[in-house]
Each structure stands twice: as structure tokens, then as C-alpha cells.
Amino acid sequence: MKSIETMITAGLFLIFGSIFGTITFGLFNALGIDLPEIIKRLIFAGGFGLIPVLAVATAYNSNVSPSKQDFERGMSRFIFTLTRLLLPLTLIVLLVYLFIIPFRFMEPFKQREILIVYNVMLFAVIGLLIGVTPIRLDDLSMRTRKALRIGILFVAGLASLISVYALSAILYRTIQGQITINRLAVIGWNSINIILLGLLLFRGIKSGKRDWHKELQKVFSFGTNMYILWGIFLVIFIPLLFR
Template identity: 50%
Template sequence: MQQEVHRRTVAGMALVYVANRLYGLLLYLYPRRFRHEYGEPMAQLFRDAMRQQLRRGGMAALLSLWMMTLFDLVRSVFVEQMAELFHVSVDWGGTTMTYLEKIREFAREPEQLELAYQAAVKAGERGAFTEAIQLAHTEDRGNLLYSAWYYRLLHAAGRVIAWSWAVPLAILNGLLLWWLSDEQGYTLQIVNPFSGVQGHSSTPLVLVVGMGIAAIIIITFLAGAGDRHWRRLVLIALGLMGVTAYVIYFFPQTGTSLYQEQYLALMPLNLALLAWAGIGIYALIGHWDPGNRFAFLVKSLEVLIVGGIFGFILLLFTGVTVGLFSALGIEPPDEIMRLFFAGGAGMIGVLAVALAIEPGVAPRQQPFDEGVSRLIALLLRLLLPLAVLVLTIFVFFIPANFWQPFNNREVLIAFNALLFAVIALLVGVVPLAQGDLSERLWHWLWRGILALTVLTLIVGIYALAAILYRTLLDRLTPNRLTFIGWNVI
């Protein structure tokens, strides 16, 4: 037993040493002036945080710290390089270093330091203030005021990801989706309504039932690791299963083979939205006010982006693995490939929720001012001017190509995809409260949001007119009914 503990301790310290060296190399991404002034305190803070997380939560907590540190480092490097190159202060709210300067100024003034902390909390920058306190404590461990604030914030922060729930449920979700992705055994076959003969077209069953299963497992994670509202979980699960069963057993009654194909092609996306709504109902019961509803939208977008990052990493890993086997003349069996794609996607969905969401906490009280949340909001706001420019040019060219979406189905589909992307961008750039941003930045952000909204309305009305025109000339199909609904919404 002692040998096992000793082995784990040695392995953990080795990882801390390697991560510390890599962090030291990453510090060279900062400008030289910044690195010379803050590099050593930041490195010391990172070492202390790694040792603490290793003692408190083991490897899982250490992995979470590395991810959050990497996201914060990317943001701060961008800010400092912009300031160094253009001699401007990028005003996206208080950063760790601006708070560090205030903390140094109030090193002997407890009341002023408390007021600075309250202002940071009001501005949604508690994380930046906490990091600044940690840096100040590292610089001057003899300062009793710094020490008091350091331990106060240290024990107040302590969010620990519920890996004991997340990992088993992620594995379960991955295995279920892997099992159901076998197209030889689990498909929905198109049936000729007149002869009863099965056609050649089919839809994998996992596309229809997969999102419902994932939603039930995600809600199980939120319940088990959070407030444990099991009755609410059971009712939502029964509702999702009932709707999914209705889709499976009703699609042969929709009419011709063409209608059945369109129906099954549309159901995965619609059932995915319904599954997302089920998660929202669980999270929002008792918190139906607009602030919590909007916070849930923002967190959903964050989960989607985190899952996309993990998916990209999984895709790279899968490509490298397949390439290595191909170089040896070995073709991986279908079961292994399905394990990578379907199984990996199932695991990513649950793990992304575990990393981004704190179970048992109302959506508005979720952490939005640190780590992944801050980076995503920053990147989406940087995309806002580009989106306004692209849509302006797009609207400018509409008169010269006015009849394209009226006559070309693919162009119309592209229009609707554009609308979904812009709506997601609008959700991501809007701050939860006006106090989250400086007055000057809020002023320009509001102008950009207003411009993008007007342009989106123009494109949306244009697309709705095109789909109504095509419907009047032909007939109402499941595809057209769905597109009309999306455009109206």
C-alpha cells in the first residue's frame, strides 16, 4: 500500500515538473517587459496551484486546472501583445494585472481592498481579482492582508468537478451510442405505403434516439451531482422517450417514400432541439425569470463550443490512429471506427457539460467570468464586427441575385444555416448584465448587436419570402413546413 502511494506521489510530482517547464516556455509568448515583471510570480502561482490541486483532487483536478490555465493564458497573451504592439490598453474589463496594481496600491488599506473586491464581483470579474490576490500573496507572503484575502478566496472558490458522476455516465453514454450505431442491426427502413415493401433508403437509429439518450444521461449527471430531483428527471425522461417512440412508429404513416425520407431527415435535428429543451426544463424549474433563461442559452453555447474543441481533438487523434494502421497495411474494423466516432461523441457530450456547468446551481449563478466562459465571450465579440461586415456585403449583393433562393434549393438552405449561425453569435456576444462591461465597450457592442440584428431580420424575411414562394408554386412538404417554422421563429 505504501509503495502504491509512493508511486502515485512520484508520478504526480513528475507531471507537475513537466507541466511547470511547459508553462515556463509558454510565458515566452508574452512581451519581454511583461514577462520580466510578472513571469516569476505567475510561474510560482502555477506551481502552487498544481500542488494544491494534486493534493485535493488528484489527476482529474490537475487536468481541469491545466485546461483553465491554458484558456486564460491565451486570452491574456492576446491582450498584452495588442497593448505592446499598438500601445493601447485593450479595455475588455478588468484583467488580472490591472487588479494586481490596485491590490498593491491598497496593500495597507483593508476597506479599499474590500471595495475593490465588491466592484470586481459586480463587474463579473471575481476570477481576475482572485488571480491578482494570488499573485500579490506570492510576491509578498509577509503581508497579513494579502494572506487573509488569499485564504478567504481559496476556500470560497473550491469548485470541484464531479468526476465520480461524469466519467461513468460519459462511458455509459458512449457505449450506448456505439452499440446503437451498428447500421447492420439498427436502422429505420423506408417502407412503400402502397405495397408494404421496404425501400433502399434507411436512416441509422442512433440519429433518432441518440440525442434523447444523451439528454437523459446529462440530466442524470445534473441530478446526481447536484440537487437530486429524481422525480423531475423521471418525468422528463418519460417525455423524451415518448416523443422518440412516436417518431419511430409514426414515420411510416407520413405518406409516400419521399415524405418518409424528408421526415426522417428532419427528425434528428428536431429531436436534438427537444432534448436540449428537456435539459433546459430540468435546469430552469424554479428559475423561470429572463435572466436565468438567457444564462441557460449562454451556457448551452459554451457547452457546444467546448464539445466542438474536444471533437476536433478526437478527430485528429482518430485520423492519426487510422493513418498509423494504414501505414502498416491494417484496416481497423467497423466496430473500432464506431467506437471512435459514436462512442467518442457520446463521451464528449457528457464531459463538456461536466466541465462547463456546476450542477445544482441556477443558470444565472453559474461561473461566467473565468476560464472557458471568458475566452468564448471574448472570441465571439471579436467576430461581431466581421459578421456585420460580411452580412452588409451580403445584403448589398441581394438585388443583383434576387431570384437565386426562389429558384435554387441549396441557396435557400445556405440562408437558413447562416441565420442559425448569426443567432448563436448574438447569444454569445450579449453580456448577462450591463455592468459586465465598461461603458465605452458596452456602447459599441450595443451598436454592433443592433446592426447585426437588423441585417439578420432582412435576410430572415428574404428567406421566408423565398420558401413561401416555393411552397405556393408546388406544395407543402415536411421540409418546407420546417423551414417556414424556423424562419418565423
């Protein structure tokens, strides 16, 4: 059973790693930036090399004998490992990207494809923040709790800056052209993302060291309701407005 779980876990790491790599390369390619070949090789070779190691480390508990392994927490351990692995990588990508934006500032204002990549990236970041936020802190050391909280807040802060940037670009394109169903939908999604990320920062900083994860969970619950309401609005009322 553990061997099968290890293979499945390795496959999932490969899938999510490929998605992360595709979004990362898409962000830079959208701005016409070709990463050096050595970086590409390090990402692909290092990523593929880490997959079996991560799969085994996720499926097996090194402190327990094979006969006493836990067979009921495979997926939870997978999510735990994956999200905490992607958090620092996402932070690095966002930092590099924000550094590059001033040199390609007007690109999303001119190219629709870049805005699409931005929105895919922002939803991926929101999903990562949801997955990386712990349900409880009892299983984590004080050092891990602190690092996790700081990482979440930094990623949320950087993502909020890119969200405002993306919203400015779509508003500019709307003013220069006209309001369309797609543009209205994107404006709504971006606005919700900005509100959600802003609340994450505010409550994450304001809350105490023991309850910060609960405050973030409340924000995600609120954000989910906002997404559902906006989705219902798009399905029911948008066709009436643009008929």
C-alpha cells in the same frame, strides 16, 4: 494549468473560427461568387496568426502576476472574447452580402441549397447574439456598452432583412410546388427567427441604457420557448399531418 487552458482555448478559437469561415465562404459560394485570392489569404493567414495571441490574451490577465491568475473564469472569458470578436466580423459579412443580393436576387428562389445555407447562417447569427449579450453591465465600460448595444442592434436588423428574404423564397417555392415536411419546418423556423429579431430590435431600441441587456435576455428566453414548442410540434404533429 494556464498553459493547458491556453492550448484548449486556441483549439476552440480554431474550431469556431473555422465554422465562421465555412459559413461565410458558403454564403458567397452559394451565389456563385468567388472571393479574390488575396482576401482568402488575408482571412486564413490573419486568422491563424491571431489564434495564439487571442488564446494567451483570453487565458491570462496581463494585470495580474502568474501566481495570482484566476483559474475559474477561463470559459467565460473565452465566450466573452469570441463573441465580441465575431460580432463586427458578422456585421461586415452581412453588409457585404446584402449589397450583393440585388444582383443575385432570384438565386434562393431557384436553388434549394442556397436556402439551406441561409438558414444555417441565420441560426448561427441568433447563437452569436445570445452569446454576445452580457449578463450584467457592471463589468463593462460605458464605451463598450454603447458599442455592444449598437453592434447587436445592427446585426439583428441586417439578419431580420435576410430572414424575410429567405422566408419569401421558401414561400415562393412552396406555392410553385407543394407543401412538404421540410418546407413547413423551415417556414416555422424562419417565422420564429423574424419574430425574435423584430423583438430584439424593438426592445433593444425602446429600453433604457441601463436595462437593455435584461430586455434582450427576456427576448431570448421567449425565443427559446418558441423553438422548443415548434420542435415539439414537428416531432408529434407533423407525422400525423403528412401520413
